[in-house]
Structure formats: C-alpha cells, structure tokens
Amino acid sequence: MRGTDLAGLAAVMQTTGLSFDQAPPISVPFRFFLTVPLFIVAASALLLWAGPSALLERHNPATLAIVHLFTLGVLSMTMCGALMQLLPVVAGVSIGKPRLVATLVHLNLSAGSLLLAGGFLWGWKPAFLAASICLALGFGAFFVAAGAGLLRVATRSATTLAVSLAVLALLVTVVFGICLALLRGGLAMDFYAPFAVLHPFWGLAGWVGLLLIGVAYQVVPMFQLTPNYPATLTRWMAPILFGLLILWSLAEAGNDVRYALEAGLAAVYAGFALTTLYLHSLRRRRQVDTSLLFWRVSMLSLSGALILWETAGLLPHGWRDRIELSAGILIIVGFALSAINGMLYKIVPFLIWFHLQSSLPGRHAVPNMKEILPEVWARRQFWLYLASFLTLLAAVVWSPLVYPAAILLAASALALWHNLLRACYRRREAGHAAPGI
Amino acid sequence: MDTISVFMTQAHHHCDTLFAEAENAMVDGDWEAATRQFAAFSRETEHHFKAEEEVMFPAFESATGMTAGPTEVMRMEHQQMRGMFAGMADGIRLRNRDAFLGASETLLMLMQQHNLKEQQMLYRMADQVLAGERCAKVLAAIRALEE
Numbered sequence: 001m002r003g004t005d006l007a008g009l010a011a012v013m014q015t016t017g018l019s020f021d022q023a024p025p026i027s028v029p030f031r032f033f034l035t036v037p038l039f040i041v042a043a044s045a046l047l048l049w050a051g052p053s054a055l056l057e058r059h060n061p062a063t064l065a066i067v068h069l070f071t072l073g074v075l076s077m078t079m080c081g082a083l084m085q086l087l088p089v090v091a092g093v094s095i096g097k098p099r100l101v102a103t104l105v106h107l108n109l110s111a112g113s114l115l116l117a118g119g120f121l122w123g124w125k126p127a128f129l130a131a132s133i134c135l136a137l138g139f140g141a142f143f144v145a146a147g148a149g150l151l152r153v154a155t156r157s158a159t160t161l162a163v164s165l166a167v168l169a170l171l172v173t174v175v176f177g178i179c180l181a182l183l184r185g186g187l188a189m190d191f192y193a194p195f196a197v198l199h200p201f202w203g204l205a206g207w208v209g210l211l212l213i214g215v216a217y218q219v220v221p222m223f224q225l226t227p228n229y230p231a232t233l234t235r236w237m238a239p240i241l242f243g244l245l246i247l248w249s250l251a252e253a254g255n256d257v258r259y260a261l262e263a264g265l266a267a268v269y270a271g272f273a274l275t276t277l278y279l280h281s282l283r284r285r286r287q288v289d290t291s292l293l294f295w296r297v298s299m300l301s302l303s304g305a306l307i308l309w310e311t312a313g314l315l316p317h318g319w320r321d322r323i324e325l326s327a328g329i330l331i332i333v334g335f336a337l338s339a340i341n342g343m344l345y346k347i348v349p350f351l352i353w354f355h356l357q358s359s360l361p362g363r364h365a366v367p368n369m370k371e372i373l374p375e376v377w378a379r380r381q382f383w384l385y386l387a388s389f390l391t392l393l394a395a396v397v398w399s400p401l402v403y404p405a406a407i408l409l410a411a412s413a414l415a416l417w418h419n420l421l422r423a424c425y426r427r428r429e430a431g432h433a434a435p436g437i
Numbered sequence: 438m439d440t441i442s443v444f445m446t447q448a449h450h451h452c453d454t455l456f457a458e459a460e461n462a463m464v465d466g467d468w469e470a471a472t473r474q475f476a477a478f479s480r481e482t483e484h485h486f487k488a489e490e491e492v493m494f495p496a497f498e499s500a501t502g503m504t505a506g507p508t509e510v511m512r513m514e515h516q517q518m519r520g521m522f523a524g525m526a527d528g529i530r531l532r533n534r535d536a537f538l539g540a541s542e543t544l545l546m547l548m549q550q551h552n553l554k555e556q557q558m559l560y561r562m563a564d565q566v567l568a569g570e571r572c573a574k575v576l577a578a579i580r581a582l583e584e
Binding site: 089092157218222223225284285286287289346350353354357366368369370371 | 453454456457460461464465517520521524535536538539540542543545546547549550553554557558
C-alpha cells in the first residue's frame with residue numbers, strides 16, 4: 001500500500017472491506033467445531049466395526065471410509081470453519097454473507113463426507129455420485145467466498161500467501177477427488193487413474209500442511225510469546241513447497257527425479273517442524289498449557305512421519321503397507337488433528353469470551369477464558385487423545401490393539417465435545433443465547 | 438529516523454516482555470515478584486495506550502478525517518484490555534492465582550490480535566499519512582509524555 005495517497009487508501013479500505021472489526025457471527029465457526037468430534041466418533045465406530053482389517057493397507061474400503069471421515073469430516077471441517085473466522089482477522093479478508101456460506105459449506109461437507117464413507121463401505125455407486133455433488137457444492141461455496149476475498153487482499157503477508165496456496169491446493173485436491181469419486185460412481189475414464197496418487201499428496205502435503213504452516217506463522221509467536229519465524233523462512237517455505245508439489249505431480253512415477261522432489265518436500269517440512277520446536281524452546285511464557293502440548297505432539301508426529309517416509313526404502317518390501325499406514329496415522333491423527341485440537345482450546349474460549357464481553361455490560365459479569373474452558377478439562381482430554389493416538393500407531397504393528405485404540409479415540413472425541421459444549425453452555429449461563437449449531 | 442511503525446512496534450515488544458515476566462512470576466508462585474512485575478507491565482502498557490489515545494490517534498484522525506474508523510475500534514479494545522488488567526489486579530489482591538492466570542491468558546489473546554491489527558494495518562497507514570515532519574512531531578509529543 002506504500003505510496004498510495006489518502007484517497008487511494010480510503011478506496012482500498014472500501015473495496016477490500018478492510019475494516020478493523022469484522023468478526024463473523026459466532027455461529028459461523030462454531031457449527032463446524034461442534035460437528036468435528038461427531039465425525040471422530042463415527043470414524044472410531046467404523047474402526048471398531050472393521051477391526052484389524054482396517055489397518056491392513058490403505059486401499060481397503062473400510063480404511064478409505066475412515067480416512068475420508070477424518071480428512072473431510074474432521075480436518076477440512078475445522079479448517080474451513082476456522083478460516084471463515086480467521087481470514088477477516090489475520091488477512092483483512094471479509095467474507096460476504098457469512099451465515100449463508102457457513103450453512104452451505106457445513107451441510108454439504110457433512111453430507112458429502114457421510115455419503116462418501118458409505119460409498120466406500122458398501123461400494124454403492126449412487127452414493128459416490130451424490131457425494132461428488134455435495135462436496136462440489138460445499139467446497140465450491142467455500143472457494144467462492146474465501147477465494148474471492150483472498151484474491152482482493154490488500155496486505156499480502158507470509159500468512160495470507162501460505163493460506164492462499166493452501167486453498168489452491170484444496171481446489172486441486174477436490175478436483176482430483178471428485179474425478180476419483182465419479183470413477184467409482186461408474187463414470188469410468190482411464191485418464192483418472194494417476195489422480196489416485198496425486199489426490200492424497202495434494203490433500204496432505206498441500207492443503208493440510210500449507211494451511212498449518214500459514215497459521216503457525218501467526219499463532220506460535222502469539223500464543224507462546226516466542227520469537228517470530230525467520231523472515232526468509234516465512235517468505236519462501238510455502239511457495240517452495242507449492243512449487244515442489246507441482247513439479248512432483250509432473251514428474252514420472254518411479255523416476256529418480258520424483259524421489260528427489262519427495263526428499264525436497266520432506267526436507268522443507270522437517271525444517272518447519274524443527275523450527276517450530278526450536279521456537280517453542282525459546283518461548284518467553286514459562287506456563288506449559290495444553291495447547292502447547294498438542295502443538296509439540298503435532299510437530300513430533302510430523303518429524304516422525306517424515307523420517308518413516310524417507311527411510312521406507314531401507315526396510316523390507318513387505319513392510320510397505322504398514323509404513324504407508326503409519327505415516328498416514330502420524331500425519332492425519334498426529335500432525336493435523338493434534339494441532340487442530342490444541343488450537344480449538346485457544347480459539348473457542350476466546351471467541352466465547354469475546355462475544356460475551358461485547359454483549360454484556362460491566363467487566364465482572366464476563367467469565368475469563370479459563371473459567372469458560374478450564375485447563376484441567378483440556379488436560380484430561382489431551383491425555384486421552386495421546387493414548388488413543390499411540391495405541392492406534394501400535395495397532396499397525398500388533399493388530400488386536402485396534403479395538404482399544406478405537407474406544408480411546410471415541411472417548412477422546414467425546415471428551416472434546418463435552419469441553420466445547422460446556423464452554424458454549426457457560427456462554428448461555430452468562431446471560432446470552434447459545435450459539436446456533 | 439524512526440517511523441511510527443518502528444517506534445510503536447518496539448513498545449509492543451517491550452510490553453510483551455513485561456507481560457511474560459509477570460505471568461512467569463505468578464506461575465512460579467512468587468507473589469512478591471508477580472506483584473512488582475505486574476505493576477511494571479500495567480504501567481508501561483497504560484503509557485503506550487496513552488501515547489496512542491492522546492497523541493497518535495488524534496494525529497491520524499485529523500490527517501485522515503476518519504474518526505469513526507480503525508482508531509475507534511482500537512480505543513474500544515484498549516478498554517477491553519483495561520478490564521483484563523483489573524481482573525489480574527483482583528487476582529493479586531485476593532491472592533487468587535487461577536483468577537490472575539485466567540485473566541492473563543485472556544489478555545494475551547486479546548492483546549496479541551490487537552497488536553497484529555495495529556502493526557499490520559493501522560501503523561502502516563499512519564506511516565503514510567504521518568510521514569516526515571508530521572511523524573517527527575508525533576514522536577516528539579509521545580516522548581514528551583514520558584517526562
């Protein structure tokens with residue numbers, strides 16, 4: 001914006017909606033957050049039902065159903081909801097008609113995730129077609145709302161760049177995913193076959209990874225009072241990852257170039273994980289809160305997944321499926337879910353506090369964040385989460401553990417749901433209507 | 438010469454450090470240090486608020502004609518933060534560690550996103566409309582507050 005005159009400045013503010021107070025209604029993000037534990041419970045129930053067969057290899061129908069309940073119903077659900085809240089605050093991006101967009105995205109994403117899981121489980125073609133329509137509508141509404149805002153953003157920070165690239169990677173993932181769903185729905189075309197390799201890579205190394213990186217740039221220094229990420233790193237990490245993803249997609253499968261590109265991606269992500277752990281060690285706040293524990297598990301899981309991925313070649317060939325599954329668990333349940341779970345414990349009580357204090361006169365009437373969501377509840381849920389995650393990992397090696405893992409996972413999700421609902425209830429108690437779910 | 442951005446951002450970092458020291462003392466259960474550090478933190482932060490509310494915001498408002506815009510929201514958030522200072526002070530007065538740490542957690546979230554908005558938007562705008570001579574005047578007036 002440097003160099004523009006005052007009229008230009010005012011015009012920029014007008015056209016970008018760059019206002020200083022534009023948080024959406026609390027029901028916009030909360031409907032997403034409160035749905036997330038239910039999808040974890042659904043995935044756990046499926047895991048319990050499928051038993052050891054769910055942990056044989058990643059193309060197993062039950063495994064695919066569980067994975068998509070996680071990636072769509074849990075990860076994308078929180079990430080879309082959180083973005084609708086965070087974009088106006090961290091990027092100055094305003095989302096027009098937030099309630100309408102939230103309703104469209106939330107309902108279609110929920111229905112699409114369930115239909116897709118059903119399609120995988122029972123191989124029912126119409127379910128794949130219906131899922132494709134729901135997911136196209138839901139993500140489509142999100143792209144129109146968030147994408148349009150991101151294109152017009154006035155201050156292009158490292159975070160907005162990483163978030164923009166993450167949303168672009170989501171677009172690629174969704175297009176590949178819908179093509180694959182249509183293929184399973186009976187609209188067969190041989191051309192779609194390579195998409196089965198590209199789709200998960202763009203989803204996890206693109207959408208999930210880039211978004212967490214962009215968000216980490218802001219929240220790691222903010223929550224823990226650490227130094228900022230080095231400027232060179234924030235400027236280049238996301239664009240380099242995105243460039244590597246494109247090159248990797250164009251390189252031939254099984255080719256040395258492709259292995260080199262994979263190693264490059266792994267190296268950049270390892271750099272991110274290690275930098276974050278290092279910054280945490282330099283934090284000025286001495287208090288170890290639950291959110292920090294979740295972030296540490298997240299970064300250690302990411303490092304673990306990368307080590308496993310890079311050393312896979314050294315292990316016996318028969319271990320291939322187990323390594324893929326372990327890496328998937330480390331990335332989805334470890335890296336992504338842990339960071340998300342930890343951030344919910346900052347975002348949810350803060351938003352409730354924020355909406356309460358702006359609607360209630362007098363400071364003493366408003367409970368503070370830790371009265372809204374006590375640390376001791378969050379801590380208990382963290383231990384349940386950690387137990388479920390580690391048991392699930394162990395179940396890849398010793399399959400009977402899949403049963404306790406599924407039960408622990410459901411228990412952790414229900415504890416999370418309880419904590420979020422109790423926090424919402426505190427809001428009602430404090431003299432305000434409960435958020436729309 | 439300092440810009441508004443550089444000068445004011447330094448103040449944010451200074452206040453962050455004092456905040457962490459006060460909270461750490463409370464985490465360690467050192468009431469005496471917590472009381473002292475909290476007093477330093479709230480005094481310095483209040484001073485920064487004053488520099489904004491009495492000097493920089495009015496200069497920005499008169500240069501842009503925007504009185505009901507960003508500065509109004511920033512003033513409102515200062516009020517919210519003052520409410521949290523009171524919550525932390527109550528914690529010290531009543532010897533209630535949880536009350537102090539609950540208020541400090543809330544304050545940190547509020548303060549950090551407030552600082553972000555100022556650093557990424559308001560100060561950058563201020564650097565444009567309060568350049569050169571005007572900037573020097575604003576900074577001189579803020580330094581005069583200290584004496």
